[in-house]
Amino acid sequence: MGTFQIDFGDAAQPERIIGIDLGTTNSLAAFMDLTGPEIIAAPDGSRIVPSVVALLADGSFIAGNAAKARLVDHPEATLFSTKRFMDRAATPLKIGNRQITPPEAGAHILRELKQHAEAFFGEPVTKAVVTVPAYFNDAQRQATKDAGRIAGLDVLRLVNEPTAAALAYGLDKRKSGIIAVYDLGGGTFDISILRLQDGIFEVLATNGDTFLGGDDIDKLLMAIALEDIAAEWGAPIEGDPGAVETLRQAVIRAKEQLSFTLFTHIDLDYKGRRYQREITRDLLERLIEPIIERTLGPCRQCLADARLAPADIDEVVLVGGSTRIPLVRRAVESLFRSRPHTELNPDEVVALGAAIQAGILSGEVKDTLLLDVTPLSLGIETMGGVVTKLIHRNSTIPASETEQFTTAVDGQTNVLIHVLQGERELVKDCRSLARFELTGIEPVPAGLARIEVKFLIDANGILNVSAKDTRTGKETSVEVKPSYGLTDEQVEAMILESIENAEADIRERQVREARVEADRILAALENAKQNDAWFDLSSEDQAAIQAAHNELLLAYHGDDHHLIQAHIEKLDKASLKLAENMMNTAVRGALKGTKI
Amino acid sequence: MDFYRVLGLGPKLQLNSVELQQLFYGRSRELHPDRFARAEPSVRAAALEESSLLNDAYRTLKDPVSRAEYFLKHRGFDIGEQGTKDVPPELLEEVFELNMALEELKSGDESARPQLATARDHFAALLAQSDDELTNLFAAHDASPAEAVLRQIRGVLNRRRYILNLLRDVNGYLSN
Numbered sequence: 001m002g003t004f005q006i007d008f009g010d011a012a013q014p015e016r017i018i019g020i021d022l023g024t025t026n027s028l029a030a031f032m033d034l035t036g037p038e039i040i041a042a043p044d045g046s047r048i049v050p051s052v053v054a055l056l057a058d059g060s061f062i063a064g065n066a067a068k069a070r071l072v073d074h075p076e077a078t079l080f081s082t083k084r085f086m087d088r089a090a091t092p093l094k095i096g097n098r099q100i101t102p103p104e105a106g107a108h109i110l111r112e113l114k115q116h117a118e119a120f121f122g123e124p125v126t127k128a129v130v131t132v133p134a135y136f137n138d139a140q141r142q143a144t145k146d147a148g149r150i151a152g153l154d155v156l157r158l159v160n161e162p163t164a165a166a167l168a169y170g171l172d173k174r175k176s177g178i179i180a181v182y183d184l185g186g187g188t189f190d191i192s193i194l195r196l197q198d199g200i201f202e203v204l205a206t207n208g209d210t211f212l213g214g215d216d217i218d219k220l221l222m223a224i225a226l227e228d229i230a231a232e233w234g235a236p237i238e239g240d241p242g243a244v245e246t247l248r249q250a251v252i253r254a255k256e257q258l259s260f261t262l263f264t265h266i267d268l269d270y271k272g273r274r275y276q277r278e279i280t281r282d283l284l285e286r287l288i289e290p291i292i293e294r295t296l297g298p299c300r301q302c303l304a305d306a307r308l309a310p311a312d313i314d315e316v317v318l319v320g321g322s323t324r325i326p327l328v329r330r331a332v333e334s335l336f337r338s339r340p341h342t343e344l345n346p347d348e349v350v351a352l353g354a355a356i357q358a359g360i361l362s363g364e365v366k367d368t369l370l371l372d373v374t375p376l377s378l379g380i381e382t383m384g385g386v387v388t389k390l391i392h393r394n395s396t397i398p399a400s401e402t403e404q405f406t407t408a409v410d411g412q413t414n415v416l417i418h419v420l421q422g423e424r425e426l427v428k429d430c431r432s433l434a435r436f437e438l439t440g441i442e443p444v445p446a447g448l449a450r451i452e453v454k455f456l457i458d459a460n461g462i463l464n465v466s467a468k469d470t471r472t473g474k475e476t477s478v479e480v481k482p483s484y485g486l487t488d489e490q491v492e493a494m495i496l497e498s499i500e501n502a503e504a505d506i507r508e509r510q511v512r513e514a515r516v517e518a519d520r521i522l523a524a525l526e527n528a529k530q531n532d533a534w535f536d537l538s539s540e541d542q543a544a545i546q547a548a549h550n551e552l553l554l555a556y557h558g559d560d561h562h563l564i565q566a567h568i569e570k571l572d573k574a575s576l577k578l579a580e581n582m583m584n585t586a587v588r589g590a591l592k593g594t595k596i
Numbered sequence: 597m598d599f600y601r602v603l604g605l606g607p608k609l610q611l612n613s614v615e616l617q618q619l620f621y622g623r624s625r626e627l628h629p630d631r632f633a634r635a636e637p638s639v640r641a642a643a644l645e646e647s648s649l650l651n652d653a654y655r656t657l658k659d660p661v662s663r664a665e666y667f668l669k670h671r672g673f674d675i676g677e678q679g680t681k682d683v684p685p686e687l688l689e690e691v692f693e694l695n696m697a698l699e700e701l702k703s704g705d706e707s708a709r710p711q712l713a714t715a716r717d718h719f720a721a722l723l724a725q726s727d728d729e730l731t732n733l734f735a736a737h738d739a740s741p742a743e744a745v746l747r748q749i750r751g752v753l754n755r756r757r758y759i760l761n762l763l764r765d766v767n768g769y770l771s772n
Contacts, residue, residue, distance in 0.1 A: 361633035398648035
């Protein structure tokens with residue numbers, strides 16, 4: 001393909017593309033300056049836009065610092081941490097007397113960042129690279145892209161947060177090596193392992209948990225404080241959202257201080273009432289140890305998937321505000337046996353990396369290229385509720401797989417394909433992404449249609465499906481019906497379970513497959529009994545078949561696939577004579593039909 | 597064979613993994629969609645198509661077994677439907693013994709456990725042996741391509757798959 005030799009980088013003046021870190025707690029924008037990536041400051045000089053949205057009395061929405069300021073006084077008309085709901089993009093969130101979907105909430109934050117950038121450059125900004133947690137699934141990625149579109153931004157690329165951080169660290173650092181990026185943010189956790197060589201950043205494996213972050217630490221501290229207050233003040237404050245929000249902010253302050261001091265106070269001053277409690281770093285560490293422990297499983301899995309040992313990791317990079325916690329640093333250090341990098345501000349490094357990726361797309365940054373992977377396996381539902389994997393997790397994207405489909409019924413013109421994401425063997429344990437309906441298939445006898453379906457995961461980690469009727473060469477139209485059947489917690493639980501339940505899965509799958517085969521032979525036998533050939537059999541032969549049939553039915557309901565298989569073979573053998581007779585009958589029938 | 601074409605390789609079974617990686621990085625620089633972010637839609641679509649092919653190719657060819665399977669498939673061989681045809685009879689005998697040991701273990705007789713460990717070591721050695729055989733056959737085929745060699749490779753692949761399954765089963769029982 002000759003067209004690939006054209007270098008578009010040197011063509012016209014590149015249009016400005018900004019990099020955006022759309023975080024659970026805070027969001028930032030950055031751009032590629034002549035000397036390197038820089039954060040875009042708001043007109044008031046602030047660098048961070050809190051990911052908070054507020055509805056004003058006049059019906060307008062605001063986002064960022066002004067919205068955060070309204071959290072205490074108007075808790076019912078503000079939303080925070082909405083990134084956690086991106087998986088259920090169609091389910092609206094209540095804000096005041098209105099309802100907005102999670103992508104809309106994201107759009108308000110993106111719009112705020114866009115306005116800051118436009119004020120900064122003095123010109124319209126319409127193109128952006130937006131980061132997502134590496135472990136975001138297809139639905140969450142799609143929702144993030146939608147948020148951009150709602151905000152009037154053309155999202156040219158979604159980049160995984162840990163990969164963006166590696167870009168920010170790796171540029172003008174060492175020339176080659178293996179880097180692990182540990183990213184514990186406000187609401188999500190990611191681990192990615194990359195090979196860096198001569199400007200190529202190749203992600204070897206990624207893992208994570210899209211429901212684990214600093215928010216969970218806040219909740220633990222909140223539970224203690226709420227209990228205290230109920231006892232001290234004589235009544236719980238949960239019914240007063242303003243009080244709860246004030247307490248949440250006090251708890252976060254205390255948590256942050258404990259990264260630098262050994263003890264501090266949770267200090268709540270609300271409507272003339274005061275609550276104070278001393279809290280030590282030691283207590284915090286004991287509280288959050290289970291949370292930190294939950295990040296280590298994905299780290300080990302990621303190492304295993306990259307086929308590396310901890311000693312192979314040359315550098316560890318920490319990303320996300322929660323990595324300021326000393327216990328997190330110690331855990332990471334002891335797992336990877338190397339002192340993590342913390343030179344760059346963990347709150348800003350992802351946005352800086354997004355700006356570098358924007359520079360790669362615009363052609364400003366040459367010689368650097370990111371090769372990322374898909375975090376979750378992609379598969380389709382096949383007979384018996386089993387998932388057949390087409391593209392495995394940690395495949396470099398873009399990645400594709402082609403699968404042949406046919407029709408099951410004469411004259412069938414539609415085929416429905418159920419696409420799932422996840423690591424488990426059964427449909428019920430994976431996350432349903434969408435149902436793709438292929439329509440306009442030429443009506444032919446069952447099994448004759450040949451439809452070639454191509455599943456392609458693009459560089460954003462988003463699935464594209466196209467289909468072709470290979471008999472006619474015509475493109476088949478594909479209608480997508482996205483499903484929001486499962487929650488993200490379920491997906492996370494699935495992945496964790498996947499490792500524990502792999503054994504049980506395989507057994508269950510084998511039994512299902514054996515049953516499908518048994519169904520086939522039992523149905524064939526029922527059919528054959530209507531045939532003349534059956535009545536031609538001796539009564540002994542008929543009895544033998546019936547006995548084998550009964551034995552198979554008995555085994556069918558057990559959970560031993562070997563036994564089912566064995567009885568299928570027995571029935572097969574017992575009905576050999578029957579099959580021969582049927583063949584002869586068919587031949588006779590065919591001869592009868594021909595006029596000689 | 598598109599996977600060889602997209603990497604600019606001749607149809608060789610022996611590939612050096614370091615060289616393959618360098619080729620992959622080099623071709624990625626040329627084909628990756630990032631390089632065409634501002635190009636017209638048809639060019640972007642072509643880049644997406646070619647770079648996904650490139651990634652699929654590298655993933656398949658960097659592993660000797662999946663590489664050989666791909667090669668054989670494109671030379672008209674069917675893979676993976678051979679049953680126990682290529683499994684040497686002495687191995688089958690061993691499998692019968694193993695099954696007996698597994699039965700004993702299942703019925704609570706722990707005395708069969710050491711036998712399993714021995715079987716595992718033996719299967720691991722057989723696996724390594726078939727890997728060596730593959731390497732030699734790859735070299736033989738690259739030196740003078742012949743259908744007979746490909747048929748031999750298919751035999752080793754089938755045997756290897758069988759051994760791998762055995763090894764997985766035994767490891768499964770041993771870890772329980």
